[in-house]
Amino acid sequence: xxxxxxxxxxxxxxxxxxxxxxxxxxxxxxxxxxxxxxxxxxxxxxxxxxxxxxxxxxxxxxxxxxxxxxxxxxxxxxxxxxxxxxxxxxxxxxxxxxxxxxxxxxxxxxxxxxxxxxxxxxxxxxxxxxxxxxxxxxxxxxxxxxxxxxxxxxxxxxxxxxxxxxxxxxxxxxxxxxxxxxxxxxxxxxxxxxxxxxxxxxxxxxxxxxxxxxxxxxxxxxxxxxxxxxxxxxxxxxxxxxxxxxxxxxxxxxxxxxxxxxxxxxxxxxxxxxxxxxxxxxxxxxxxxxxxxxxxxxxxxxxxxxxxxxxxxxxxxxxxxxxxxxxxxxxxxxxxxxxxxxxxxxxxxxxxxxxxxxxxxxxxxxxxxxxxxxxxxxxxxxxxxxxxxxxxxxxxxxxxxxxxxxxxxxxxxxxxxxxxxxxxxxxxxxxxxxxxxxxxxxxxxxxxxxxxxxxxxxxxxxxxxxxxxxxxxxxxxxxxxxxxxxxxxxxxxxxxxxxxxxxxxxxxxxxxxxxxxxxxxxxxxxxxxxxxxxxxxxxxxxxxxxxxxxxxxxxxxxxxxxxxxxxxxxxxxxxxxxxxxxxxxxxxxxxxxxxxxxxxxxxxxxxxxxxxxxxxxxxxxxxxxxxxxxxxxxxxxxxxxxxxxxxxxxxx
Numbered sequence: 001x002x003x004x005x006x007x008x009x010x011x012x013x014x015x016x017x018x019x020x021x022x023x024x025x026x027x028x029x030x031x032x033x034x035x036x037x038x039x040x041x042x043x044x045x046x047x048x049x050x051x052x053x054x055x056x057x058x059x060x061x062x063x064x065x066x067x068x069x070x071x072x073x074x075x076x077x078x079x080x081x082x083x084x085x086x087x088x089x090x091x092x093x094x095x096x097x098x099x100x101x102x103x104x105x106x107x108x109x110x111x112x113x114x115x116x117x118x119x120x121x122x123x124x125x126x127x128x129x130x131x132x133x134x135x136x137x138x139x140x141x142x143x144x145x146x147x148x149x150x151x152x153x154x155x156x157x158x159x160x161x162x163x164x165x166x167x168x169x170x171x172x173x174x175x176x177x178x179x180x181x182x183x184x185x186x187x188x189x190x191x192x193x194x195x196x197x198x199x200x201x202x203x204x205x206x207x208x209x210x211x212x213x214x215x216x217x218x219x220x221x222x223x224x225x226x227x228x229x230x231x232x233x234x235x236x237x238x239x240x241x242x243x244x245x246x247x248x249x250x251x252x253x254x255x256x257x258x259x260x261x262x263x264x265x266x267x268x269x270x271x272x273x274x275x276x277x278x279x280x281x282x283x284x285x286x287x288x289x290x291x292x293x294x295x296x297x298x299x300x301x302x303x304x305x306x307x308x309x310x311x312x313x314x315x316x317x318x319x320x321x322x323x324x325x326x327x328x329x330x331x332x333x334x335x336x337x338x339x340x341x342x343x344x345x346x347x348x349x350x351x352x353x354x355x356x357x358x359x360x361x362x363x364x365x366x367x368x369x370x371x372x373x374x375x376x377x378x379x380x381x382x383x384x385x386x387x388x389x390x391x392x393x394x395x396x397x398x399x400x401x402x403x404x405x406x407x408x409x410x411x412x413x414x415x416x417x418x419x420x421x422x423x424x425x426x427x428x429x430x431x432x433x434x435x436x437x438x439x440x441x442x443x444x445x446x447x448x449x450x451x452x453x454x455x456x457x458x459x460x461x462x463x464x465x466x467x468x469x470x471x472x473x474x475x476x477x478x479x480x481x482x483x484x485x486x487x488x489x490x491x492x493x494x495x496x497x498x499x500x501x502x503x504x505x506x507x508x509x510x511x512x513x514x515x516x517x518x519x520x521x522x523x524x525x526x527x528x529x530x531x532x533x534x535x536x537x538x539x540x541x542x543x544x545x546x547x548x549x550x551x552x553x554x555x556x557x558x559x560x561x562x563x564x565x566x567x568x569x570x571x572x573x574x575x576x577x578x579x580x581x582x583x584x585x586x587x588x589x590x591x592x593x594x595x596x597x598x599x600x601x602x603x604x605x606x607x608x609x610x611x612x613x614x615x616x617x618x619x620x621x622x623x624x625x626x627x628x629x630x631x632x633x634x635x636x637x638x639x640x641x642x643x644x645x646x647x648x649x650x651x652x
Contacts, residue, residue, distance in 0.1 A: 010051075018058035018066070019377060025050045057377040060089050068106055076384075078109055082117045083390060084383040087220055088371065107146065110137075114149050119213075122157055130154050189254060190276055192411055198283030200412050201247060201292040203405040205352045208243050209291070210400045212236045214390040217359055219366025227582055240355050244295050246416070251277055251299035253419055255308075256429040270433070271314035274300065278319045281326055288351040290330070297327055304426035308434050350403035353396050362389055367545060367561050537621050539612070542566035546621040548577040550591075559622070566612040573611050577625055591625045 010022040029048040054074055055066055066073050067081055110133075113120070121130040130150060137147040216222065216234035225233045255273050277296055284293040299305065300323070306312070315323075369382040421429070536545040543566070547559040560580040564573065574588040593611070595603040597619045605614050605623075615621070 012056070013053065017062040017377070019056050019373070020053040021056045021381070023052040023054065025052055054381075056381040057373050057379050059377060063378065063380065067109060070108070076387075078112055079116075080380075080384055080387045082113060082120070083215070083387050086215065087218055087383060087386070088378045088380075107143065111146055111149065114146070114153055118153055118157075121153065124157070127154055127157060130157070189414055190272065192414070194276065194279040195283050196408055196411055197280045197415075198287055198289065198292070199405045200408050200415060201280075201284060202287045202289040202350070202352060202403065203407070204243060204412070204415070205240075205289055205291045206350060206400040206403050206405075208236070208240045209352050209355070210397045212240055212355070212393065212397070214393040214397075217355070217362055217390070217393065218386055219363040220371070222359060223363070223366070237355070237359075240291075244291060244355075247292050247295035248299040248302075249420060250415055251296055252302060252305060252426055253421060255305055256421065256426055256433065257419055267308075267310040267314045267434075270308065270311040271316075274305075274311065274315050275319040278315075278323045278326070282322055285326060288349065290354045291352050293326065293330060294354040294356070297323075297330060301327075302426070304423075304430040307430060307436075310434055349399075350401070351396060351399045353393075358389055358393055362386060363561070365389070367563060536561070539617060542612070544612070544621060546573075546615075546623055548573075548580070548593075548623045548625060550577070550581050550583065550625045551627075564612055564621075566610070568611055570605050570607050570609050570611055573623075574625060577623075590627055592628055594624050594626060595619065596622045596624060 007026075008024045010024045013020045013022055026047050027050050029046040053072070055063070055077065058066065063081065063085075067078060121127060121133070123129060130153065134147060134150045134154065137143040137150060213234070213236050216237050222234060222237065224230050225238075254277070255270055277300065281293050281296040284290075284296065365382065365385055369385070370379055371382065373379050536547070538544060544564050545561050546564045547561055549559045558581070560577065562573065562576055562580060570593050571588050574591050574593055578584065578586050578588060578591070592607075593605040595605065595615055597603055597616060602624075603616050603619075605611055
């Protein structure tokens with residue numbers, strides 16, 4: 001009602017090449033001749049209804065013309081457009097925009113473009129776009145001040161390019177200079193003060209996070225990184241991920257690779273190492289470095305570490321209390337922009353978030369919302385939602401400037417000098433330290449169950465108000481993660497620990513094609529606040545999100561999220577999964593689709609079944625593609641869905 005809701009969504013208006021969302025807003029009426037002059041003594045306030053239009057979808061040409069329409073464009077439209085245009089067009093913006101510079105309304109737009117989005121012009125060595133802009137600006141006297149800004153930017157970019165080239169040449173002269181080393185530690189790391197360790201981790205994390213290009217975190221960009229032609233895509237995001245994995249590996253190797261391995265490497269000694277890392281994690285929390293905090297917690301929960309039961313039994317009760325508290329509170333505290341207290345505190349101190357949270361949310365948005373709507377209009381409402389997340393990342397980057405941490409060379413060298421262990425190597429070293437008492441336990445104890453809970457937990461309660469403000473509710477969508485194995489240390493370390501965390505370059509691998517089956521749906525169904533979006537592990541409005549991995553392929557055991565509707569049959573789902581895994585050259589007929597159930601069981605989805613109705617809804621919506629010649633040895637514990645079990649949802 002209007003008494004409680006001053007803003008109401010009223011519907012949509014369609015124009016040639018554009019769709020506008022209509023919002024009715026109740027505002028106090030300004031005093032005027034149309035309303036009687038009421039005395040303030042009566043305490044009466046008159047309201048009137050204001051119609052507000054918001055561009056939700058349009059052609060590219062219409063978006064550009066709306067950009068120059070100062071009278072009708074929304075206050076945030078310019079910033080959203082310049083932040084997101086690369087996500088919906090490959091056309092160079094100068095081709096569309098520079099010819100319009102003859103019109104004076106372009107003046108504030110170009111000024112903002114130069115001042116806040118100068119990276120658009122960073123195309124060395126010629127900087128053709130910026131030179132072309134300067135050439136256009138010289139034709140109008142009213143653009144003299146703007147021309148000065150453009151020429152200053154050109155000079156600055158040229159100087160930065162020269163400095164970068166000189167630095168690269170200097171590194172070549174000095175050699176590779178790789179910071180990873182397998183040399184033995186010169187220090188007993190337990191002598192390092194835990195506060196100093198946390199500060200150096202925070203300094204390293206903050207330096208990398210401020211360099212992250214937020215645009216590269218978008219689902220439509222980050223999902224393409226595994227393709228061969230995109231090996232150098234999103235280098236700043238990859239650098240942050242590499243640092244996260246390096247911290248995790250440093251924790252694991254400090255436990256599994258003691259400087260003097262011998263029988264005297266007893267459980268109490270290793271327990272002291274665990275206590276030391278828990279104390280470092282606590283200091284990271286105090287410094288609001290949620291990236292290293294997450295990395296340390298993930299390492300301590302990895303398979304190779306958590307299985308050291310005698311070692312964990314020797315950990316002090318005080319340290320275990322701190323560890324349990326950190327694991328419990330991390331998801332809520334990491335969401336700094338939805339936690340009012342932490343947000344206020346962040347203005348006076350620094351904060352480094354766990355980037356995986358934002359990669360996850362952006363991936364969820366990219367999976368749930370289509371890129372285009374009916375008549376192939378660009379879904380600009382989707383870009384608004386993504387822009388909100390990118391703005392939060394930029395705000396967090398600004399907070400990092402509040403850190404003032406000095407360099408500790410010895411400590412930094414120790415943090416960056418360690419042996420890289422594969423999953424198998426980690427597990428073998430762990431077995432050397434504590435040989436298994438029962439190699440095949442019938443059931444894990446409570447300790448194992450507690451540590452095996454996914455560190456990439458579902459979106460927590462602090463995200464719910466924000467996610468519910470999006471078009472639909474996304475807060476139950478399970479976060480994607482990778483279980484791929486590679487030469488670098490992984491946070492997940494065995495098949496029995498399938499949901500361990502990973503911020504590797506193979507995680508969160510989604511692509512915009514996931515929504516291709518419904519790309520022709522109307523804007524009302526994909527953008528309106530009343531719309532119900534597909535969720536993971538829940539069927540809503542004849543759709544849901546499932547996760548599919550491919551067994552025994554070179555790209556590892558990576559889950560990809562796919563939109564599943566009530567119209568999708570097995571061949572279409574298999575083909576879409578192969579495309580998401582960059583396996584377009586394989587034939588869908590060569591694979592079978594299996595749903596992974598509890599207790600190691602599987603549900604075979606028949607070749608021509610409607611997957612939406614054949615799947616088991618009481619289990620996780622996790623599927624595996626298996627080549628048919630491999631399926632013959634998988635009969636134990638699996639069954640097909642039709643016949644005696646007409647609906648997979650009744651399987652127990």
